[in-house]
Amino acid sequence: MVTLQQIAPQEIEAESFRIIERELGPTAFSPEEFAVVRRTIHATGDFSFAENLRFHPQAVTTGLAAIRAGKNILVDVNMAASGISAALLTRFGGRVICRVAEADTVAMAKQNGTTRSDAAMARSIADNIGIVAIGNAPTALLKVMELIEQGLFAPNLVIGVPVGFVNASESKELLAQKNYPFITALGRKGGTPVAVAAVNALLRLA
């Protein structure tokens, strides 16, 4: 016998957050970091993110400053672009940029023997990027770290949470060692919903 919870549509998110807080108990995250953690668990149904998420100490502060300055958000896949709250972002003047499916990206990847995700990052360094949010492609995250190291790209915050089995956990372990602002999730888990949850949590905080 399955019993459904009777609840008004506008109450579902708040009730979900209450359940998460109750089951999770106290954590070591700052209140702003916890907003990201809570929304990630809400998006995945997976409490392991409370253990795997890592924040650079300035991650939230610099992310919020970038949003408020009207800077753009660079994502690796179009699914992420669909998930980020455009209504909130445009209020600050920013927009979501995703170049992975553009013809010039496809051509560059073919020419250089890289993934399209790699080429899409290289083609976006002059796009006034405040936050990079990568939930899918380890090669995109590796390229962003390389471009930053080379002094060619300077986003305010790198949200790097690619999911998968080939270089995903490795790329995130590298990101977690950086001295510039990042949010990451150690291990194989992650994904576009995690990247989107982090961005949307920051948009609400801003």
Add this chain to the structure above:
Amino acid sequence: MVTLQQIAPQEIEAESFRIIERELGPTAFSPEEFAVVRRTIHATGDFSFAENLRFHPQAVTTGLAAIRAGKNILVDVNMAASGISAALLTRFGGRVICRVAEADTVAMAKQNGTTRSDAAMARSIADNIGIVAIGNAPTALLKVMELIEQGLFAPNLVIGVPVGFVNASESKELLAQKNYPFITALGRKGGTPVAVAAVNALLRLA
């Protein structure tokens, strides 16, 4: 010290599938069901889906028949529409339909005091739907089951894998008891990447 795997872009998916198969070992799924399971684990980095996924015995057969007949795929959120391989689907003549953000859906939800996800399903029953794929909204899945029960809607396959804390696991437990074709994932986990992975696995099998 982090060591990256050197691998050609076009080999990443195949190598990921090999890792999944090696770590998972033998399963009780049919080869076609396993294609769905494997792609779901690939999309989430989460092996628990090998335990949580449930298939009606005719799920894969009817899903493939619907795709080959050129029928459309109904999804609950635009993120899912972005993730489903349009290149593969259009080859068969179908398209992805998502009405959740349409003005008439918003108006209907407001008038009836339901979620937009609920209203979007009600507005799509005459859209030649072969597969319904719900990864986000339990209310969308509950509405689809209600419409089928009432004889108002007859999709060939219901992929119902909403994620979350309010009625998500309950809605999936209900779906798992149905005598019409379904794919579901018991428990709180699920999400748009799971729904998309299931659809894309079927598109590749077709």
